[in-house]
Amino acid sequence: MMRRRFLALLAVVSGRQRELSLHEADFYKPHDLAG
Amino acid sequence: MRDVTCELCPRYCTIPEGGAGDCRVRVNIDGKLVATTYGRPSSVHIDPVEKKPLYHFHPGSAVFSIATAGCNLHCRNCQNWQLSQRGGEEMERIYRAEPKDVVDAALTENCHSIAYTYSDPIIFYEYVYDTSALAHDHGLKNIFVTAGYINEKPMRRLCRVIDATNIDLKAFDDGFYRRNCSGSLKPVLDAMVIAREEGVWLEVTNLVIPTLNDDMATVRRMAHWIRENLGEETPLHFSRFTPHYQMRNLPPTPVESLHRVWNEARDAGLKYVYVGNIFGHKSESTYCPNDNTRLIHRVGFSVEEYNLTRDGRCPVCRQSVSGVW
Numbered sequence: 054m055m056r057r058r059f060l061a062l063l064a065v066v067s068g069r070q071r072e073l074s075l076h077e078a079d080f081y082k083p084h085d086l087a088g
Numbered sequence: 089m090r091d092v093t094c095e096l097c098p099r100y101c102t103i104p105e106g107g108a109g110d111c112r113v114r115v116n117i118d119g120k121l122v123a124t125t126y127g128r129p130s131s132v133h134i135d136p137v138e139k140k141p142l143y144h145f146h147p148g149s150a151v152f153s154i155a156t157a158g159c160n161l162h163c164r165n166c167q168n169w170q171l172s173q174r175g176g177e178e179m180e181r182i183y184r185a186e187p188k189d190v191v192d193a194a195l196t197e198n199c200h201s202i203a204y205t206y207s208d209p210i211i212f213y214e215y216v217y218d219t220s221a222l223a224h225d226h227g228l229k230n231i232f233v234t235a236g237y238i239n240e241k242p243m244r245r246l247c248r249v250i251d252a253t254n255i256d257l258k259a260f261d262d263g264f265y266r267r268n269c270s271g272s273l274k275p276v277l278d279a280m281v282i283a284r285e286e287g288v289w290l291e292v293t294n295l296v297i298p299t300l301n302d303d304m305a306t307v308r309r310m311a312h313w314i315r316e317n318l319g320e321e322t323p324l325h326f327s328r329f330t331p332h333y334q335m336r337n338l339p340p341t342p343v344e345s346l347h348r349v350w351n352e353a354r355d356a357g358l359k360y361v362y363v364g365n366i367f368g369h370k371s372e373s374t375y376c377p378n379d380n381t382r383l384i385h386r387v388g389f390s391v392e393e394y395n396l397t398r399d400g401r402c403p404v405c406r407q408s409v410s411g412v413w
Contacts, residue, residue, distance in 0.1 A: 073176045075117065076126035079214055080242050083119055084091040084102075 090119030096213055097160045097238050098275045110270075111211040112175035113158035125156030126215045127186045130179040131171055131206050134197055138389040140205065140233050141325050141364055143374060144411030145252040145289050147384055148391040151231060152194035154185070155206030156215065161235050162270045163258065165297060165335035172207040173333075187219035191226055201251070205233035213242060220249035232288075236279035237271050243279050247286035252412065254291045254325075255280050259301035260310035268300065268335075277313070284318050289412050291323040293364070296341045296349055298329065307349045311356035320357050321410035326350060328365035343369075360410075378407035 094101045094109050101109035103116040113125045137149045157179050159172035166172055176182065185193070194202050202223050204216045209232055220230040229251040236255040238246075255276065258265060262273040283290045292314060296302050314322055326349050328341045346363045350371055353361045363371040367388045374384040381404045385393035397403055400413040 073124035073182075074122070074126040074128055076123045076214060078094070078096070078114055078121040078123040079217075080095045080239070081114075081121035082093045082095060084093070 090116075092116050092119065092121045094121060095239060096242050097210055098272065099160060108175065109160075111158045111160040112173075113156065113211055123212060123214045125158060125176045125212050127184060127189075128176055128182045129154040129156050129185055129190075130176070130182050131155040131168075132183060132185070134199060135203070136389045136391075137201065137203075137231070138386060138391070140203060140231060140254050141293065141327075141362070142231065142252055142254055142289075142291050143325070143362060143384070143386070144291065144323050144360065144409070144413075145231070146200055146229070146412060147394060149200035150198065151201045151203045152190070152197060152199040153203040153205050154190060154219075155204070155209070156212045157207065158211045159208045160211050160237055160271075161208060163333075164268050165295070165329065165332055167330075167332045168206050169333040187215070187222045190219050191222050191228065194223070194228055195226060199228070201229040201231050203231040203233055205231070208235050208237070210234055210238045210242075213246070217246060217249060220246075224249060234279075235269075235271075236276040238275065238279055240278060240282060243282045244286060247283060247288050250288050252289040252291075253283050254293055255283065256293045256295070257310065258295065259297075260306050260313065261301060264301055277317070281317055284322075290318065291325065292318070293325040293327055294349075295327045295329050296345060297335075298338050298341055298345065300338070302341070302345050302349065304348065304352055307352045308356060311353040311358055315357045319410075321359050323360040323362065324353055324358055325362045325364050326353070328363070330365070374409070376402040376405060376407050376409070378402065379405045381405070383409060 099110050108115045115122050115124050133153045135151050135153050137151050157174045157176045209216050232250045232253040265271045265273050330340045359377040363369050372386040383395050400409050
């Protein structure tokens with residue numbers, strides 16, 4: 054019962070809304086453009 | 089084409105455009121590294137803090153616990169492999185829960201803390217960091233349950249917002265990490281030392297797997313290393329192995345093996361050594377290291393009796409017990 058209650062606070066991503074986050078990560082190094 | 093190198097963990101994955109790192113969830117999109125599971129947990133539960141396990145951090149409190157898909161280790165015995173060995177897009181269920189949603193839900197459910205757990209939260213680092221910072225603003229604590237396979241710089245930064253961590257030391261044997269986890273030992277030891285240096289409450293777990301990491305000489309070296317590098321008051325949890333994933337060929341850890349490693353760690357000078365995954369075992373409880381008074385009686389994940397004083401001392405001999413009470 055408790056589980057159902059708190060899970061209702063969060064939206065389930067489904068169908069076309071399943072796309073993942075585009076949040077930029079920390080701690081990475083882009084390389085120089087190469088041919 | 090623009091590659092990126094992820095510097096979060098010791099793998100240093102170089103990721104081509106459109107590709108993902110070894111963890112499956114950190115993806116190069118147009119030359120930018122993206123944390124694809126930010127705000128997209130696939131596992132959400134309320135657990136007792138004893139389940140993490142943390143025995144010296146607000147015993148008996150409720151913890152709002154989240155995890156996303158992915159992991160930067162690939163342990164053959166993983167008990168959460170359906171979560172950890174998948175990318176976010178492979179999960180049957182994904183929640184949309186921005187940091188504010190997680191904090192709101194934790195507060196609504198009267199939780200004391202938020203735990204980042206189940207898979208390895210290292211791989212959803214940015215989500216952990218932002219949620220933790222917001223949680224602190226609302227009086228919640230943060231718990232990081234991890235295998236500790238992370239680089240120094242992100243670990244130190246994370247320690248600013250984490251209150252307690254349980255680090256899974258899988259074996260005191262680099263060969264074990266390479267053969268069974270696709271990892272290595274040293275970064276894990278470094279992460280534990282960093283947590284201690286940065287003032288994060290630390291407990292260590294070691295899953296005892298028959299024939300693979302239950303050699304007494306290795307256990308002795310591990311216990312001595314913990315005492316010398318993390319302190320004799322660091323709680324150590326020996327946990328019972330049960331067969332999972334790609335390691336179904338081994339039996340559950342015999343109880344006698346757990347008794348042996350427990351004795352070895354106590355003989356090495358560690359004050360708080362526990363046995364886990366054996367319901368009702370005597371060594372689930374906390375005893376005074378001075379006069380052996382039972383201070384916290386646990387059965388499974390439940391606290392049945394709590395006898396510590398408000399300032400964390402034995403009520404009989406006034407011995408101070410390390411922890412966050």
